[in-house]
Amino acid sequence: MNAIVKQHLIDPEICIRCGTCEETCPIDAVTHNDDNYVVDAEKCNYCMDCIAPCPTGSIDNWRVVNTPYSLDEQFSWEELPEQEDIATDEGAAATMEALEDEISALLAEAHKGTGGKPVAPASAAKPSVNLYSRSKPAIATVQGNLRLTEEGTGNDVRHIVLDLGDTVFPVLEGQSIGIIPPGEDAGGKPQGVRLYSVASARDGERPNTNNLSLTVKREEVGVCSNYLCDLKRGDKVQVTGPFGATFLIPEDPAVKLVMICTGTGSAPFRAFTERRRRTMPSVKGGLTLFFGARRPEELPYFGPLKKVPPQLMTQHLCYSRVPDAPKEYVQDRMLTCADELSALLKDDGTHVFICGLKGMETGVDESFASICRQSDLDWSAVKTAMRESGRYHVETY
């Protein structure tokens, strides 16, 4: 069987032929004739430079194919062909974040802030991807559902443990799983799959248990978050995945991790911390955490975090709504720690992971840029180099 390829294509029905993609492409993979702009599958290296500048969104189309469509085929199109049914084996799947379009789109959106094609850390383990899908979900059993934030804070964040019983469901720290909420949406269609980062290490909540945990915030009108937060021990849940092949913990003990998060964005970092604690307890000072919340009472895992020894991890917990104290966001604390961060950015072993609400991206990015300026670094170049070598990761929603 041929290796399957995820081919980058331009939708001729939506494209306005402005030529921005061709101008932008650094390796001339985009070309055109009088009819269409097209991408040469032999040249495209998925750098994603063309995606953001395209004014129409026509550039952001993908088909999983056994044999890529030729330039001539693409020139002749008036519309994009349908996705064909492609049989996939596990090996091919491992190079992609997900095989289902619905999930690929969610992950692409979440990873957008990476600023280009996300690349897995060099020392990350090979992930399994999409073993379970909407048409063939795994069934998990709720083992526990614990509130992480204090009662009465109005911010209900939960730690939910799902037991997978005899089902083989291998996840790596940093991967996500899909949850299919029961019922239908307003349009009468089945509910869309929601993605949640796994908050536990690959060998389970406690070593050698076949379970995993999620960190879920109850949203006022969130179909899936309310469904999950209301689950009781013994309830059955439809699960898909695992998903994600780039936002993964590096296995190299020499690597330094800078983890920046808000709210439930802490989930993958709880998994990272657990993994480091279990497998390399003697490595000191490799983890730095910037974690923002409104108040200590609303910071998920506040209690457990206090028990993590400082030799293992440097913690910067920042609060924006503590009475009588100035507001402090993660990006503010980053500026306070400019020296420490610029030293880390100059270190080729440093990996930066950012996870949380989309709103944090710009502030964090500006802080990095500002820190770089102060120490004669070019953040744009640093970021690109880090991303290309699998050392810069963003997952926001």
Add this chain to the structure above:
Amino acid sequence: MHDAIHVDYDTMIPNNVGLSEDRKVLKALEKWHPGYIDWWKGLGPDGFQEALVYLRTAVSVDPKGWAKFDYVKMPEYRWGILLAPQEEERKVPFGEYKGEAAWQEVPGEHRAMLRRLIVIQGDTEPASVEQQRHLGATAPSLYDMRNLFQVNVEEGRHLWAMVYLLQKYFGRDGREESEELLQRHSGDPDKPRMLGAFNEATPDWLSFFMFTFFTDRDGKMQLESLAQSGFDPLSRTCRFMLTEEAHHMFVGETGVGRTIQRTCDAMNEAGIDDPYDINRVRDLGVIDLPTLQKKANMHYTLSLDLFGSEVSTNAANAFNAGLKGRFHESRIEDDHQLTKDTYPVVKRVNGHIEMVDTPALSALNMRLRDDYARDCEKGVGRWNKIIEKTGVDFQLKLPHTAFHRGIGEFAQSEASPDGDILSADEWAARKDDWLPSKADGDFIASLMEQVTTPGKYAGWIAPPKVGIDNKPGDFEYVKIDPS
């Protein structure tokens, strides 16, 4: 250190030109800034200054960072000065100085000409914001409203781009010109904008879409030729502006395309085959195709006038001086000096229209206009594809360049859309068949209604095929009253 790619937010004016180390220019721009904000609040989008709009903002000028999407209040939009990265060892690509190192400072002998080119370009940017300021009140959806505001803030940023060049490179003259750019207003009888099309009203959304398709495309062609300039800061400025300009083309092409789609769908639903059965089509609450043709006729020809006279000494001088090149200059295979070449120019000879070979250097306006017409032609072809797919028997067509012209070879005569020269009487009798009449305008105006439910669209326009930034159909692109 300034890194030339990443935007520096340390000063009030985001920039990648090291403003914080250029105190003089920074001070001049800071002085200009309040006047700009006053202008925006007074003549920018009317009634939406507090709304949260899902806009893209550039955080750097490389492809990775220039389209950050987030909710922004328009007056807080980060207008700034963004130049495409400097190419090392760039040469003047055409004209008398071809092959010399590109200029980082204004060439003294061409100072006045260069200033004029920048001022004319700069004048069009705020003009269109002024023309479009009332459209929010009749936006056919939140999606369209957001697109309008994105166009508006980017036109505002393009003004900044030109003002920076004036302030940085033209001293006192530049400062005065910058002030003037805020003093002239679209349609103002005493202080109008410099070019005709920018003093016309944009009364409805169809006009807006036609304007962004046809008139902004003139802007694109002008920017393309200025992006070739031997004056490197102008070239770099225009190159970055072109990336933004593509969005404006998109708004125009898809806006008209979606209008066409809705009209054809409504005709099919109602079983109307004849596109010229105008009253029945209009009864469906959609804009009939012949009226769309008339609107295209008008906006296309007004935009052709923006290219100036077919034969022009000014254009020849600007080219010779290395200031303004041709569309895709670097992809043209010739000597890039045009000392011996000719170019066919359309002329009226003995009552007929003929193509006459003319020295290429003086025919540069004609050539750019031809490139423009070809670009328009392709877009019209894609509109026709939409019509064809619905099975409706109708084709849109661009009129002859002699039709309805106010500038150039045909300014003094009248012609039909097919290019037949007409007497004044013949023209007066047929004019309303070819250009929108007051009644046509009234009908279009009667369809304009503001729709603010996320995911809903006014009855005369189809929804887009994909959302901005891949957002789902019911995404709330504008939070009109965020409090």
